[in-house]
Amino acid sequence: MEQLAINGGPKAKTTPNYPMYPGGLEIGDEEKKQVLEVLDNKYLFRYYGPADCESKVKAFETAFAAKLGARHGLATSSCTGALISSLVACGVGPGDEVIVTGYTFFASCAAIVAAKAIPVIVEVDETLTMDPADVEKKITPATKGIVAVHMRGVPCDMDAIMAIAKKHNLIVVEDCAQAVGGTYKGKYLGTIGDAGCFSFQYHKTITAGEGGMVITNDSRIYDRCMSYHDTAACWRPDRFAEQRYEGELFCGSNFRMSELTGAVMLAQLGRLDGLLADMRKNQKRIIDGIANTKGVKVRPVNDPEGDTGICLMFYLDAKEKVEPFANALKAEGVAAAGVFNAGIPDWHIYAHWKHIIEQKTPTPVNCPWECPYHKKSEPVQYDPAMNPNTLELLGRVIHMDIPPQMTEEDCDMIVHAINKVAAVLA
Template sequence: MSQLLAIDGGEKSVKRNFPWPIFDEQEVQVVSEVISSGKWGNPDCGDEVEKFEKEFAAFCGSKYAVSCVNGSVSLRLALIACGVKPGDEVIVPPYTFIATASTVIECNCVPVFVDIHPDTYNLDPAKIEAAITSRTKAIIPVHFGGLACDMDAILDIAKRHNLRVIEDAAHAHGAEYKGKKLGSIGDAGSFSFQSSKNLTAGEGGIVVTDDDDLYAIMNSLRNVGRIEGGQWYDHYNPGCNYRITQMQAVLLSQQLKRLPSQTEKRNKNGLYLTELFENIEGILPLVRSEEITMHCYHIYIFKYDASKFGDIPKDKFVEMLAAEGVPCFKGYPHPLYKQPLFQNKNFMCYAIPETVDYTDVICPVAEAACTTEAVWILQNGMLGEREDMEGFVDAVLKIQRAVVLKI
C-alpha cells in the first residue's frame, strides 16, 4: 500500500462504498402495492400501521408500540404521557441530538444537563442524584451510538426518587442490556426511523411501553386526542395528527426483517474492530460492559489522543481518515447547553423560570468528547466485511505513521 495519504493524493486504504439504506425489490414491491391500492392514509385506509406496531412491540419485547412522525415527537408523547407539568425538570445528557432536550422545552419543562461517563459517553449515574430537586420528574438516558446505559443504576435512582425513566433509543434498534432490548426497560422507550438510523423509512418514530395508561395517552395524543372506541370527531386530549402512512409502515415492516442479521453483523464487526484498535497507541474504544449482550453500533466511537498523532487536531484527523475511505464523522461541535437555543434562552415557553441559566453550565467529559476526543465510524460502515474493519485500522495506522514518523 502506498504510504502517501489519500488527502495528499495517495491511494485510499478503504476502496469500497457502504450504501445506506439497503433494500431490494421486496421494499419496492410492498410500497408499490400500497400505492396501487389507493389506501395511503392512517388510520382509515388499512391496518398496515397497526401490523407494524405489533411487530415492533414484539421485537422489543414490549406490550405496546405507538408510531408517529419522528423520534422527536415520540419523546414528546412519552414525556406528556408520563405526567410532566410546566416548570418540571427533566434530567438529560449534554452529548446527544438536540431533540433529547428540545422536546423537554416543548413540554414547557426545564432540561437539566448531567455529564456523561468518560468510558461510555452515556449519562453518568454517579452524577444524577446531585442534580435531582423537588421539581425533577423524569430522566432521559440516551443509549448513545447503540451502547446501553447503566440501566440498573438509573432505574434504582429513579425508583428511590419516584421519577419516570424514558429511554432515548434513537440509536439503539436491536441492542440489548442483560438480554433485554433497549427501549423496553424503562417506563417508555423512544425510537427514530430517520434516514440515517439502523431501521429507517426516511422519517418516522415510535415509542414502546408495557404500561396500559401510558399507551392509552400516547395513542390518543398522536391521533388528535381521539380515544379507542370514541367517535371520529370526539377529541379528549390536546393531541395532534402525528400519524405515519401505510407506505411508511410496510417499508418499516420489510426493513425490520433485515434488522436482526444486520445487528448481528454490526455487533460482530464492532467486537473485532475493538480488538484491532487495542493495539494502536492513541486510540481508545469506548468501554463495553458485560451487561451489554448486544451492541447495534449505530455509531462506533473511539477516543482520539492527538499527542500520539503528532498533535494534529481531531477535526484534521477525521478529515484525513475520511479521505482514506473510512465512513466517519467528528461528532457534535459542542455540548447541547452551548447551542444558541440554550445560551440565548430562546424557549418561547411560559413556564420556564427566569432563573434558569445555561451560560455557566460545564460538563467536562462532554466538552472533551466534542472538542478533542470523540471520533465516530458510522453504522453503514459497520455493515462491511471483516477486511473492511482491517482497512479502517490500516487507515488509522497509515495516518499515524505519516504524521509521527513522516513516512
C-alpha cells in the same frame, strides 16, 4: 513506520466508502410489495379507506412490540413526536424539570420543552451516555423524569439510572432513536424505562425516511400516548369520549404514522436482525484489529453485548491530536471525523444549542423557563461551559460510521489505516 497518505504515501483504504443508510440502502422488493399493496387498495389512512384492509401501521406496531418484548407499540411520525407523547403520557408538564444529556441530537431536549417542562442537562461519562453520578447531583424538588439517550448505538447504565429513578420517584423515557435492536443485560432497549422511543428517519438503522415508535408495558401510558399523538385519539375506533377514563381524554397533537410509512417499516423490520449482525461483525473486526494500538482507546460500553455496532468511537490522549489524526485518516481513505470542535456547529452537543442555552421561545412569555408552577426557587440557567467533562471527552474522540454493507476487506483496510496513523500521530 509507513509513510502516511497525507504525506504522499499510498492510501491504506482504496475501496469506496458507503454512506450510513443501513436499511435505506437495502430497500428492495419487499418494501415495494408492501407499498404497492397500500396503493392498490387505496388504503392510505390507518383507520379507514374504500376497502376493508388490515392497517400496515397496526401490523407494524404489533410486530415491533412483539419483537422487542413490549406489551404495546404506538407508531408515530417521528421520534420527536414519540418523545413528546411519552413525556406527556408519563405526566410531565408545566413546572417540571426533566434530566437529559448534553450529547444527543437536540430533539431529545427540545421534546422536553415541547412537553412544557424545563430541561436540565447533565454530563456524559466515558461511555458517552448519561453519567448517573451527575444525574444524582442535579435532582431538585422539581425533577419529574429522565430522558436516557442510548447514544450512538450503545446502552446507558440502566441499572444505575433505574435505581436513581426509583429512589426519587422519577419517570424514565428511553431515547432509542440511534439504538434500535440494542440491548442491556439481555433486555431490548426501550423496554426498561416507562416508555421507549425510536426513530425511523433516513439515517437510522431501519427507515422509511421518517417515522417513530413508542413502546411501553404500561397500558395507561399507552392510552395517554395514543391520545396525545392523535388529537385526543379522535379516530380510535374502540372508544369515544364517554368511554375514556379520567386522565385519558385531553387535547393532543398529530404525530400519526401514515400507511405508506407503515408498509415500508414492516418490510424494514424484517431486515433488522441481518443489519445488526453485519454491523456488529464489522465493528468487532475493526475493534479486534486496534485492540493493542498504542495511544488509541476504544469507547467503553455499559454492556458490550448490547451495542448495535453502528459506529466506532475511540479516544486519543489529547484533544490537539484529534484534528491531525482525523485528517490523516481521511487522506488514507477512511471516513472518520472528530466530534467536538467549539468552532464547528453540531446539533448533537449542548454547547451549540443556542435556543436552549439562551432560552429562545416563540413568545415573550418565556414558557417553560419562567413558569409559576416551577417548584425550585432559582431559575434553571445554562452556559456552554457548564458540562466540562462532556466537552473534554467529546474533544478527544474520533468517530466513524460502520455501514452494514462494508466487507471484511473494508474493515481490514480501516484497521490498517488506524494503526498506520496511530504509529505516527497518536
